[in-house]
Amino acid sequence: MLEELFAHIDAHFDAHLERVRRFVRQPSISADGTGIGQMAELLAMEIVRLGGRAEVCPTAGHPVVYGELDAGAPKTLLVYGMYDVQPVVGEVWVVPPFGGEIIDLPPHGPCLVSRGATNQKGPLACFFNVLETCRTVTGTFPVNLKLVIEGEEELGSPHLPDFIKANRARLAADAVYFPAFSQDLTGKVVMYLGVKGIVFFELVCRGGDWGGPTTRAVHGSNAVWFHSPTWRLIHALATMLTPDQKHILIDGFYDEVEPPSEEDQELLERLAATFNPETSLQAHEVRRFKYDLTGVELLKKYLYQPTLNIDGIVSGHTAEGTKTVLPHEARAKLDCRLVPRMRPDLTIRRVREHLDRHGFGDIELIVHDAYPWAKTSVRTPVVQALIRSFRELGYEPEVWPHLGGSAPFYLFTGELGLPFAMGGLGHGGRAHSPNEYATVEGMRLFEKSAVSFLCNFAAG
Amino acid sequence: MLEELFAHIDAHFDAHLERVRRFVRQPSISADGTGIGQMAELLAMEIVRLGGRAEVCPTAGHPVVYGELDAGAPKTLLVYGMYDVQPVVGEVWVVPPFGGEIIDLPPHGPCLVSRGATNQKGPLACFFNVLETCRTVTGTFPVNLKLVIEGEEELGSPHLPDFIKANRARLAADAVYFPAFSQDLTGKVVMYLGVKGIVFFELVCRGGDWGGPTTRAVHGSNAVWFHSPTWRLIHALATMLTPDQKHILIDGFYDEVEPPSEEDQELLERLAATFNPETSLQAHEVRRFKYDLTGVELLKKYLYQPTLNIDGIVSGHTAEGTKTVLPHEARAKLDCRLVPRMRPDLTIRRVREHLDRHGFGDIELIVHDAYPWAKTSVRTPVVQALIRSFRELGYEPEVWPHLGGSAPFYLFTGELGLPFAMGGLGHGGRAHSPNEYATVEGMRLFEKSAVSFLCNFAAG
Incomplete structure (x- = not known):
């Protein structure tokens, strides 16, 4: 059966690629709403074409696309996906970012180069290809499927919690699966059993009773006797992190941070044997890590240390040329990645208290999104089914206790109480x-691993 | 004679206003070059219309407009002017910034609201009106005039030094005059006998051997183990100024700073009697000064303290919405105002040495412009002629040892060895x-004071 499914994927792969290109060519930038409605409609139509029922569910933000494909099977898989992408403002691309072009991208070979190619429209479209393959070859699906595809992941999923809570009953399932490419630059399969949480916030410093221009930038020569909100924000930020960038100086920030569990410790030790730090450096064109560590110790920093990152900062005259102004406002966007068992609410409170305690009570803190980390045990059937699918295709996965990045999977592990698994063969970056x-070849491999995963999960 | 000149100004003031509006309606943004060539041509034509010889002199940047009006008089005045203006990018105006509209602007009454209205096309156009008045009423001018009008003042006058040095012989004169509006919000006449110098530079921090992404922003989750150029720039900046923003922490920065001279000390004491700090706060919509000082002591800070101002800072994602990136570059634009007897070269060297000493040798320092301060004694004839012109119109000027702002007047006091004076009645902001x-009424007053100044200087 699996061989037949694989053969069908190979035979129809050109058509499958076209579906992926159709997905990425439809812009769907959650930050400014570009193309969001069209993308949601496109997905709903795809679900209906597979014989399912689809619904574009409004939320207070961008809609969630919900679909059901009932196979009358004993097991039900809830598939989580995202149809939104990051903005491309100010970025320089070798191809149009929403062109869906396939070009040779050394050293990766033929690639789809497009916003969303790997995060996450590529894997999502490939998963639709897999479902189509199952239906064509077998007339049905190995499991019943429930699809929850949100349009605000890149905003921190602000309205997914409402959707999950309001639909708890109809989301009943045996496990959750998130389609993603799991191979790194070298072809190694990397599996993650969880995600970090995140708090994304903005700090805004404006002139006020403390000093500084209150309504507009003024002539720069006044900096001699008026305060600067820009300097003030910089001094406030500088109190939050050591200059070596290794330690966050906010009181209590580490209070809930836990060392690796026993299961994680075992995974880390196995992981250290195959984990190659050089791959990460090369993939990001970075020459050295923040820490002079290797193996398990470097991994522990990566996975169990909270972070305080500046995503952006802006104040005053940033265009070309000289302009001497004393700005009236400075803004910085920051994110904290939350590791087990940090809590978003406590993290935010501690940032606020830190600012207040250091005399920066006037600096406004605006929380743009916040959600906790989530983890699933390696021993759960859904994770074991995914591991088997990799092995069947000749790949021994490197299993990570969790991901360095964030996704709102706490909704599934916490709200719905379900185990989850994420990944598949394939490579993107x-x-x-x-x-x-x-x-391109990675997408073909993804489809084979995903179809195998569905069969394994059904059988397991 | 003066009464006749005043009457002529009053009789032709509508036409005079039209000249001012013509000047400001022609954009001339030195930062991006918009309208620079057209503005230079406009000025050259105006000089020719006054019976003079005009030349648009190319430089390595924007041209200098040079003009001569020979009256066969015993005295020659070199008039310095600027025809460029600051950019308007990102600014919100109540009228189009290059519309030359005259509107009621409470509490100032009828005003020309336009980029360049006060800095410095307004005063420049009014001075042309004055010259036209002299010529119409008397058939000539009280003094010979040489006009040097540059198009790069807002860039820090990068090519004016070349022009001055190359034209030293034909710039021979008795004194230099810079037309400007000298009345503050309350109508008080404020005179400045000098200017501060300036160093405008940019600090650029990029990922490199020290760490951080080297070629592009990467996913923000990597901040846990890669360094951030943004944090690095912030930490570097934070080492340069105390958090209360009162003291620059760069070694040697104050070494050449001198206390007020005896003449300045006398001026300061007289000044303290009329100087109203509240006027400055109100004009800039600022609620408090950096220093809890008043009178002479506050003035000493304003005039004799060097500054380190951040004109702009930018890194990473600054548009709307959330985007989690670890930036590969952070840039800050700064300016230092140089007080007597600071030197631009030493100031730049000390910033560089400070960065190196604090381990920030990788941060690039790009100097965009740099020139020293300049001062003229209150006892020189040109200054005395200007003071008399104010008194003749019923105004006792408040005399400041120098300005908080900068202009390249060292070229006149230093390169050409000439005394200079700046100002006239009138108010702008x-x-x-x-x-x-x-x-509008200020422009009328300016013209009367300027014509009186020319007569006084000729007679003095």
């Missing part, structure tokens, strides 16, 4: 960056 | 800011 890509 | 303005 440069998520959130110019020239985001996915390899 | 919001230079370098949205809704820059000049009052």
Whole structure:
């Protein structure tokens, strides 16, 4: 049966690629709403074409696309997906970012280079190809499927919680699966059993009673006797992190941070044997890590240390040329990645308290999104089914206790109480960056691993 | 004679206003070159219309407009002017910034609201009106005039030094005069006997051997183990100024700073009697000074303290919405105002040495412009002629040892060895800011004071 499914994928792969290109060519930038409605409609139509029922469910933000494909099977898989992508403002690409072009991208070979190619329209479209393959070859699906595809993942999924809570009953399932490419630059399969949480917030410093221009930038010569909101924000930020960038100086920030569990410790030790730090450096064109560590110790920093990152900062005259102004406002966007068992609410409170305690009570803190980390045990059937699918195709996965990035999977593990698994073969890169890509051959492999996973999960 | 000249100004003031509006309606943004060539041509034509010889002199940047009006008089005045203005990018105006509209601008009454209205096309156009008045009423001018009008003042006058040095012989004169509006919000005449110098530079921090992404922003989750150029620039900046923004922490920065001279000390004491700090706060919509000082002590800070101002800073994602990136570059534009007897070269060297000493040798320092301060004694004839012109119109000027702002007047005092004076009646505000303005009645007063100044200087 699996051989037949694989053969069908190979025979129809050109058509499958066209579906992927159709997905990425439809812009769907959640930050400014570009193309969001059209993308949701496109997905709903795809679900209906597979014989399912689809619904574009309004939320207070961008809609969730919900679909059901009932196979009358004993097991039900809830598939989580995202149809939104990051903005491309100010980025320089070798191809149009929404062109869906397939080009040779050394050293990766033929690649789809497009926003969303790997994060996450590429894997999502490939998963639709897999479902189509199952239906064509077998007339049905190995499991019943429930699809929850949100349009606000890149905004921190602000309205997914409402949707999940309001639809708890009809989301009943045996496990959750998130389609993604799991192979790194070298072809190694990397599996993640969880995600970090995130708090994304903005700090805004404006002139006020403390000093500084209150309504507009003024002539720069006044900096001699008026305060600067720009300097103030910089001094406030500088109190939050050591200059070596290794330690966050906010009181209590680490209070809930836990060392690896026993299961994680075992995974880490196995992981250290295959984990190659050089791959990460090369993929990001970075020359050295923040820490002079290797193996398990470097991994522990990566996975169990909270972070305080500046995503952006802006104040005053940033265009070309000289302009001497004393700005009236400075803004910085920051994110904290939350590791087990940090809590978003406590993290936000501690940032606020830190600012207040250091005399920066006037600096406004605006929380744009916040959700906790989530983890599933390696021993659950859904994770074991995914691991088997990799082995069947000749790949021994490198299993990570969790991901460095964030996704709102706490909704599934916490709200719905379900185990989850994410991944598949395939390789992509440069998520959130110019020239985001996915390899063409990787997409073919993804489809084979995903169809195998569905069969394994049904049988397991 | 003066009464006749005043009457002529009053009789032709509508036409005079039209000249001012013509000047400001022609954009001439030195930062991006918009309208620079057209503005230079406009000025050359105006000089020719006054019976003079005019030349648009090319430089390595924007041209200098040079003109000569020979009256066969014993005295020669070199008039310095600028025809460029600050950019308006990102500013919100109540009228189009290059519309030359005259509107009621409470509490100032009828005003010309336009980029350049006060800095410095307003005063420049009014001075042309004065010359036209002299010629119409008397058939000539009280003094010979040489006009040097540059198009790069807002860039820090990068090519004016070349022009001055190359034209030293034909710039021979008895003194230099810079037309400007000298009345503050309350109508008080404020005179400045000098200017501060400036160093405008950019600090650029990029990922490199020290760490951080080297070629592009990467996914923000990597901040846990890669360094951030943004944090690095912030930490570097934070080492340069105390958090209360009162003291620059760069070694040797104050080494050449001198306390007020005896003449300045006398001026300061007289000044303290009329100087009203509240006027400065109100004009800039600022609620408090950096220093809890008043009178002479506050003035000493304003005039004799060097500054380190951040004109702009930018890194990473600054558009709307959330985007989690670890930026590969952060840039800050800064300016230092140089007080007597600071030197631009030493100031730049000390910033560089400070960065190196604090381990920020990788941060690039790009100098965009740099020139020293300049001062003229209150006892020189040109200054005395200007003071007399104010008194003749019923105004006792408040005399400042120098200005808080900068202009390249060292070229005249230093390179050419000439005394200089700047100012005239009239009021304007919001230079370098949205809704820059000049009052209509102030422009009329300016013209009367300037014509009186020319007569006084000729007679003195």
